[in-house]
Amino acid sequence: MKSSSFTILLFFLVSSSSSSSSSLLQASINGLKHEDAHIKRSDFPPGFLFGAATSSYQVEGAYLQDGKSLSNWDVFCHSTGCAENGDNGDIADDHYNRFMEDIELMDYLGIDSYRFSISWARILPRGRFGEVNPAAIIFYNNIIDNLILKGIKPFVTINHNDLPQELEDRYGSWLNPEMQEDFLYLAEVCFKSFGDRVKYWVTINEPNMYIYLAYEFGTFPPSRCSEPFGNCVNGNSDVEPLVAMHNMLLAHGRAAKLYHQEFQPTQGGLIGLVAHCYMFEPLTDSELDREAAKRAFAFNVAWPLDPAVFGEYPEEMRKYLGSNLPNFSLEEKSFMNNSIDFIGINHYSAIYTKDCTNSSCSATGNRAIQGFLEMIGECDGRLIGERTGLEYLFVVPRGMEEIVNIIVTRYHNKPMFITENGYSSPDLQEQRVNELVNDVKRIEFHTSYLASLAKSMREGADVRGYFVWSLLDSYEWLEGYNVRFGLYYVDRQTLTRIPKLSAKWYKNFLTNNSVVIDKSASRGNRLFGKDVI
Ligand code: BGC
Numbered sequence: 001m002k003s004s005s006f007t008i009l010l011f012f013l014v015s016s017s018s019s020s021s022s023s024l025l026q027a028s029i030n031g032l033k034h035e036d037a038h039i040k041r042s043d044f045p046p047g048f049l050f051g052a053a054t055s056s057y058q059v060e061g062a063y064l065q066d067g068k069s070l071s072n073w074d075v076f077c078h079s080t081g082c083a084e085n086g087d088n089g090d091i092a093d094d095h096y097n098r099f100m101e102d103i104e105l106m107d108y109l110g111i112d113s114y115r116f117s118i119s120w121a122r123i124l125p126r127g128r129f130g131e132v133n134p135a136a137i138i139f140y141n142n143i144i145d146n147l148i149l150k151g152i153k154p155f156v157t158i159n160h161n162d163l164p165q166e167l168e169d170r171y172g173s174w175l176n177p178e179m180q181e182d183f184l185y186l187a188e189v190c191f192k193s194f195g196d197r198v199k200y201w202v203t204i205n206e207p208n209m210y211i212y213l214a215y216e217f218g219t220f221p222p223s224r225c226s227e228p229f230g231n232c233v234n235g236n237s238d239v240e241p242l243v244a245m246h247n248m249l250l251a252h253g254r255a256a257k258l259y260h261q262e263f264q265p266t267q268g269g270l271i272g273l274v275a276h277c278y279m280f281e282p283l284t285d286s287e288l289d290r291e292a293a294k295r296a297f298a299f300n301v302a303w304p305l306d307p308a309v310f311g312e313y314p315e316e317m318r319k320y321l322g323s324n325l326p327n328f329s330l331e332e333k334s335f336m337n338n339s340i341d342f343i344g345i346n347h348y349s350a351i352y353t354k355d356c357t358n359s360s361c362s363a364t365g366n367r368a369i370q371g372f373l374e375m376i377g378e379c380d381g382r383l384i385g386e387r388t389g390l391e392y393l394f395v396v397p398r399g400m401e402e403i404v405n406i407i408v409t410r411y412h413n414k415p416m417f418i419t420e421n422g423y424s425s426p427d428l429q430e431q432r433v434n435e436l437v438n439d440v441k442r443i444e445f446h447t448s449y450l451a452s453l454a455k456s457m458r459e460g461a462d463v464r465g466y467f468v469w470s471l472l473d474s475y476e477w478l479e480g481y482n483v484r485f486g487l488y489y490v491d492r493q494t495l496t497r498i499p500k501l502s503a504k505w506y507k508n509f510l511t512n513n514s515v516v517i518d519k520s521a522s523r524g525n526r527l528f529g530k531d532v533i
Contacts, residue, residue, distance in 0.1 A: 039447055041510055043454045049153065049465030050510055051113035052106065052487060053420055055160035055205065057089045058474040060119055062096035066135035069125030071162040072173070076221035087480025093472050094495050096139065103146050105488060105497060106471065110510040113153040115419060115467045116143065117160035117205065120186055127167045128185040137193050144197050155419075155467070156198045157274070158187055158255070160205040161220070161477075168222055174211075174244040180251040187255035191263045199269035201259065202344050202419065203252040207245055207304045209276035209346075215240040216369065219478060228363035238369050239324055246326040249307050249336065256308075256339040273308045274344030274419045277301050277407070279399030280353045283379055288355035292373040295320075296353045297406060299371035309411050311337030320368045342464065343411060344419035347449075349392070350384055350399035351375045389424030389483040397448035404456040404463060413462050421449055422469030422485045424476070433498070437489050442502040447509075468506065472497065 041050070057073045064070075077088035095102055106114055120127075122136040144154045163173055171178045187203065195201075204210075210220065216237045218225030224235030252273055259271045280296035282289035298306075298316035306314045311333035317325055328336055356365040356372040365374035377384055377394055385394035400421070407416060423445035425436075446468065457463050473486035481492055487503040490496070 039451045039454060039509075044457070044466075047464075049113040049155070049417070049467075051111045051115055051153075051155060051465060051467040052109065052471035052506075053115035053155075053467040053469050054095070054471050054474060055117040055157065055162075056119035056122070057092070057160070057162040058470075058476070059093040059095040059116075059472060060122075061090060061092040061094040063090045065096060066122075066139070067125060067133040068119065068122040068136065070165045071119065071121040072165050072168050072221040073162050074121075075165045075168075076223070080223065082221075083478055083480030085480050085482065087475065087482075089475040091495075092475045093490050093497075095472075098495070099139075099143050100146060101497070102471065103143070103150060103152070105499075105503075106147070106152055107150045108499075109487070109503060109507050111152060111506075113155045113200070113465065113467070114147055114471070115155040115157065115202075117157035117162075118186075118190060119162060120159060121162065121164040123189060124182075124186055125164060125166075127164050127170075127182045129166065129170070132189055140194060144194055148197060153200065154194075154198045155200040155202070155417075155465075156190070156194065157202040157205050158190055159183065159203070161210055173222065174214075174247050175240060177247055177250070179247050180254055183251035184254045184258060188258060191259055191267070195259075195263050195267040195269065199267070200417075201269060201271040202274050203255050203271065204248055205274045205344075205419075206276040206346055207248045207252075207273070208300050211241045211245050211248065215244045228367075238367065241369060242321065242325055245303065249304060250328075250332060252304075252308065253332065253336040253339045257335040260339075270341040270415075272340045272342035272344050272417070273304060274346055275301050275304050277345045277347045277403050278375070279347070279350035279396065279403040279406075280375070281350050281384065281399075283352040283354040283376065286355070288358050289353065292355035292357075292371075293353040295371045296373050296375065299373075301403075301407070302410065305343060305407075305411065307336050308340045309338065309343075309414065311339075316371070320371060324368070340414070342415040342417055343407060344417050345403065345407065346420035346469075347400055347403055347418060348421065348469075349388075349394045350396035350402075351377060351392070351394070352379055352384055387426050389426050390479065393424075395423070395445055395448075397445075397452045400449045400452035401456040404453065404461045405459065408456070408461045413460065416461065416463045417465040417467070418453060418463060419465075419467050420469040421446070421466065424483045424485045433489065433491070436484060437498055437500045439500045439502045442487075442500065443505045446502065446506070 063074050073089060076082050082088055123133060125133055147154050167173045167179065167182055173179055213220035214222060215224050216229055218230040218232040218235055223232050224240055225232040226235050226237045229237040256271050280293040282293040295316050298314040302314040306312060311328060313325055354374045354376060356374055361374045364370055383394060385396035388395060423442045425441055453463060468487060470485045472488045473484040473490040475481060476483040487500055487506055489498040489500055
């Protein structure tokens with residue numbers, strides 16, 4: 001289809017907006033160049049879940065309301081300052097008090113499922129050392145019941161970066177095996193309280209990314225690291241990430257075992273683990289860089305997934321890390337093995353990988369904990385893909401098909417969900433609201449990534465769902481509120497939600513089967529007719 005026809009079609013799709021905004025939208029859409037391709041909801045199998053995702057600290061706010069205690073993020077943000085500009089999640093999107101309004105937004109979109117996470121400090125303000133907070137149970141019950149009333153399936157992550165500060169202060173949270181007991185207790189409370197209605201569980205979101213930031217680079221709480229990774233007061237970047245991951249994985253495994261034995265037989269749901277999954281591409285065609293790309297997969301994606309599927313750490317990690325890499329006992333292996341019913345894939349970007357075993361690299365690339373490799377976004381001055389609002393994420397739609405295919409091969413086509421995929425536009429500060437709402441680039445992003453996903457599924461990948469990150473603009477960790485991923489714009493003063501063009505696109509995609517995209521997405525570094533490297 002020619003770009004002019006695309007313009008007309010997209011104009012038709014958004015014609016439900018007010019006339020002033022539709023002319024504004026029209027003006028923006030005129031800039032689009034599209035080639036001939038279509039993606040429709042019907043390209044995905046019946047029962048495939050289309051959804052949107054959030055996480056507790058990023059949207060809930062109400063940081064001390066109704067018995068919630070301080071979480072690690074509350075304390076981190078209030079003491080050292082989490083985002084450079086002083087933003088924090090005290091109020092966030094006030095989803096705690098506005099969840100009914102937000103469920104209406106989901107209903108408008110027509111999504112099948114909503115992925116959200118449980119605030120541990122809300123449910124168990126003192127971990128297993130205190131009582132369950134009844135107000136928190138009521139809150140999550142209200143969300144779950146009202147989703148179900150609208151025909152939206154709850155997809156619940158038990159832990160997404162936030163935990164009660166008490167567990168940090170008492171025994172050092174994930175560095176201590178005690179944390180396994182606390183997580184198991186939290187999981188049990190969740191299965192007992194919500195499992196009659198929740199049929200999709202994720203134990204932990206992105207252990208690989210969380211641990212890398214919290215214990216290797218020390219930029220997330222508890223801010224632990226050592227030289228050359230950062231300048232923290234305490235920590236050991238070469239060893240602690242491995243210890244913290246081990247406890248996290250065992251916590252996952254124990255919770256999954258409990259679910260499989262005690263709850264799944266009667267409740268009939270599924271449980272999985274979510275990994276942050278870059279597509280790693282070799283920087284050059286050399287054998288060493290190609291090996292580095294494989295190693296990068298092992299040290300990042302397979303680090304949590306191999307134990308959850310096979311009960312063992314990847315061989316490549318064992319080779320480079322030796323005895324620093326913990327072992328699973330026979331008993332642990334037996335419950336880790338096959339501990340997930342599905343793999344959750346958070347995919348945003350591809351990244352180049354450079355070998356450091358045989359060429360000069362930065363001080364961090366030269367370390368075993370990094371797999372002796374470096375990840376970089378550009379090669380000879382050319383970016384791997386168009387820039388986004390986060391400097392380490394680039395638009396490379398072919399990466400979706402490629403990473404899914406690698407995961408299919410390694411894990412024998414275990415069922416998968418794309419638990420996050422999303423776009424934040426660069427340089428948002430200078431932009432006005434109407435520019436932010438007119439998010440044509442976000443539509444291009446999702447359509448091209450969906451086309452790439454559909455391609456892997458046509459080749460046989462067993463993918464069961466796709467969640468847009470995110471439903472709402474929300475608190476983006478170290479970036480505060482400057483980076484916006486939402487289908488809905490959230491005004492920081494009034495917290496009013498305004499549908500972006502992408503919300504209207506998603507609604508139409510889900511209901512009309514008539515969205516146009518660019519087939520070249522999975523062919524190379526071309527996006528909508530333009531070279532992007
Ligand atoms: C995390 C989200 C985060 C998103 C965008 C994912 O890795 O799970 O919490 O907002 O990336 O940075």
